[in-house]
Amino acid sequence: MNKIKKNTKSKYFNIFHGFLAIITGLVLLITLNSCSNEGGNSNSDKSIVQADSISKPPENILNKHSVQTTFTDPGKFAYLYDDLPKSIKKNCDIIKKQLIHPMEAANMPKVFPKDKLPEDGDFPIVSDMLKDLxxxxxxxxxxxRLPKDRLLVACYHHGLLLASILRSQGKSVRLRAGFARYYEKQMNVRFSHIVCEIWNADKERWELIDPDRNFQNVSDDKFEFPAEVWYNYINDNLPNVKYLGSIGQGDNVYIHSLLLDMAFILGNERNYWHTPDFIFKKDFDINNLKKEQIQVLNQIANLMNDPANNFKQLEKLYNENPFIQTHERTIDNYYERNYD
Structure with a gap:
């Protein structure tokens, strides 16, 4: 992993998150008023079922996901975790008192004025987050903690902090990228989103937790993995909904989410703006991809249906295909590309 760079925010970053906050802020008012646990049920056993969610992963994979990465290591601030509860729900409650999503902040104009920019680019790693908290x-x-003293960051940072806390308690946790369906009924949109997947040792299965929305055991009708999206896209079987992400919408969103999810599985918990270069181009067109590149994406999607048992194959694909590898950039030029 290359040296992680800090960066400054730009007007482009503000434009995108302002746009997202307006749309999702309106929906948030609807969903929070109607159901405070829209994304899942803390008393429900229903969760997304992938092949590896119903079979125990190899011990070396579980061990890998229980160890801090460069991104989640709390460093000298590890003492902040000493007295935290073991309950996942209680830790999610704590996280929501430390962080606030831009779409929530948009509904608090007296606390977060319009010129207050999101802070995602300021905190590339958890130790930086803890330092500023x-x-x-x-x-x-x-x-x-007062709202004004919280970090103004989106889903990626919520997931990163929860993974850091739970790994410090010996739990196996992996970040997952995909598409939230929380607002689909209201807006006919599935938003790109990042959550945590936690190994439940008692039930011997992976369970999805959304620390950003504070949803427990997210059900399969509320979150869609990008491998499934890609499979449906290739087979011309996508539902009649819009897929929207920070990189735009359409073909590149499916690929962006698929490769981000793969990176998370491999332990490269990169910020979402470190996008592989081929989908970052303004003139990106999936029809211009080589047949061999499409085949690689198909292989990734197939392997991601059982990522724990296919870890070595995924790692081999990543190492042997430079076009899907992380391309480091600042968050500023990421949003300049998309919204200039």
């Missing part, structure tokens, strides 16, 4: 309130991970 302590700077803003020296009580650390406190439930009494």
């Amino acid at each position: 302590v700077r803003r309130n020296n009580e650390g991970l406190t439930m009494d």
Whole structure:
């Protein structure tokens, strides 16, 4: 992994998140008023079923996902985790007192004025997040943190912090990219989204947790993995909904999410703006991809249906195909590309 760079925010970043906040903020009012646990049920056993969710992964894979990465390592701020609860739900509650999503902030104009920019680009790793949380309130991970003292960040950072906390407790956790269906009925849209997948040792299965929305055991009608989206796309069987992501909508969104999900599985918990270069081009057209490239994407989608048992094959594909590898860039030029 190359050295992680910090960067400054730009007007392009503000434009995109302002647009997203307006749309999803309206929906948030609807969904929060109608159901505070729209994404899942903490008492339900229903969760997304992939092949590896119903069979125990190899021990080396579980061990891999229980170890901190460069991105989740709390560093010298590990002491902040000492007295945290073991309950996943309670830790999600704590996270929501430390972080606030831009779409939530959009509904709090007195606390977060319009010129307040999202801070995703300021915190590439968890230790940076913890450092600034302590700077803003020296009580650390406190439930009494005021909204103005929270980090203004989106789903990726919520997932990163939950993974960091749970790994410090010995749990196996992996970030997952996909598409949230929380607002599909209201808007006919599936948004690109990042959640956590946690190994439940008692039930011997993976379970999805959304720390951003604070949803437990997210059900399969609320989240869609990109491998399934790609399979449906290739077979001309996509549902009549829009797939929307930070990189735009359409073909490149499916690929962006698929490769991000693969990176997470392999332990490369890169920020979503470190996009493989071939889908970053303004003139991207899937019809211009080589047959061999499409075949690689098909292989990835197939292997991602059972990522734990296909780990070595996924790793081999990543190493042997430079076109799908991470291309480091700043968050500024990511949004300049998409919204200039």
